[in-house]
Amino acid sequence: MSAIDICQINKSYRSLHALKDVSFSVEEGEFFGLLGPNGAGKTTLISIMAGLVRADSGHIRISGFDVIDDYRTARKKLGVVPQELVFDPFFTVRETLRLQSGYFGLKNNDDWIDEIMSNLDLADKADVNMRALSGGMKRRVLVAQALVHKPPVIVLDEPTAGVDVELRQTLWQFIGRLNREGHTIVLTTHYLEEAQNWCNRIAMLKNGRVVALDTTEALLHRVAESQLILQLDDRDLPDSLKPLVSQYDIGHTSRTWTLRISHFTDIEKILSELRKYHIVVNDLQFRQPDLEDVFLQIMDSRLN
Numbered sequence: 001m002s003a004i005d006i007c008q009i010n011k012s013y014r015s016l017h018a019l020k021d022v023s024f025s026v027e028e029g030e031f032f033g034l035l036g037p038n039g040a041g042k043t044t045l046i047s048i049m050a051g052l053v054r055a056d057s058g059h060i061r062i063s064g065f066d067v068i069d070d071y072r073t074a075r076k077k078l079g080v081v082p083q084e085l086v087f088d089p090f091f092t093v094r095e096t097l098r099l100q101s102g103y104f105g106l107k108n109n110d111d112w113i114d115e116i117m118s119n120l121d122l123a124d125k126a127d128v129n130m131r132a133l134s135g136g137m138k139r140r141v142l143v144a145q146a147l148v149h150k151p152p153v154i155v156l157d158e159p160t161a162g163v164d165v166e167l168r169q170t171l172w173q174f175i176g177r178l179n180r181e182g183h184t185i186v187l188t189t190h191y192l193e194e195a196q197n198w199c200n201r202i203a204m205l206k207n208g209r210v211v212a213l214d215t216t217e218a219l220l221h222r223v224a225e226s227q228l229i230l231q232l233d234d235r236d237l238p239d240s241l242k243p244l245v246s247q248y249d250i251g252h253t254s255r256t257w258t259l260r261i262s263h264f265t266d267i268e269k270i271l272s273e274l275r276k277y278h279i280v281v282n283d284l285q286f287r288q289p290d291l292e293d294v295f296l297q298i299m300d301s302r303l304n
């Protein structure tokens, strides 16, 4: 059984078709990335998973339970860390987490609440009012809130937006541990390095459609090019090498050229061509494609 099964979801807001026939499954224990530019439809899809927004057609099951027909059971299987910081300012951190536990019918949940707070470095804020917390601390509480009922499936909607390095590390350590213990994780983030480091599989949305769905490794191999970044003396690049200039080349003004490389042997060919014209290479870097390159290529593609 899949942890999340998304089948033919459509959603419109008036004339805006925000999700178009979106279908994919996330298997149990996966660390799955849901990526896309602003407005692609990620939050809408997550809101439908959480039962906060109704799809116009299609269905979603969480651990086999339909998010509409079996709302209560499906919701118990899911922990969502929302993007927006919304809290009742009158409660302390512990009260907020107790309230959330009560919402799921859990009494005497303090041992687990203490463990979550300790793992998120929130223990010394347990009795502080929500309104007195910094933005980063509030985000920790959002994560804690999503975990109070130990959901098998955890969805994080941009959990590291605007948080400092220390919290990022704390958060990833904890999320990584939960994933190793068997929790399924779905992550949306605009920090593609985080997605590349953590996600074993990725879906990319563009204008409400799934435009890529594959393992992270396969995505890295499938689309992007390796690059040779050259800083030359003040002469122009020879015409023979200009066809290799990457479309992502940005810097001839600083005498830096980004060339596409399909094989290591291309490097020697390029260098010997430069030698032929006595062009001096001041600096040279080899860069393998990363998820950002893949993302930009997929989002740029005229095919989508």
Ligand SMILES: Nc1ncnc2c1ncn2[C@@H]1O[C@H](COP(=O)(O)OP(=O)(O)OP(=O)(O)O)[C@@H](O)[C@H]1O
Residues within 6 Å of the ligand: 013, 016, 018, 036, 037, 038, 039, 040, 041, 042, 043, 044, 045
């Ligand atoms: N309640 C709403 N009413 C009208 N339009 C909406 C509503 N919620 C979302 N939209 C629109 O639907 C589209 C998808 O928005 P959504 O928030 O799902 O995108 P996203 O991929 O999460 O973006 P971001 O990366 O900026 O969070 C956008 O064009 C957005 O303006």
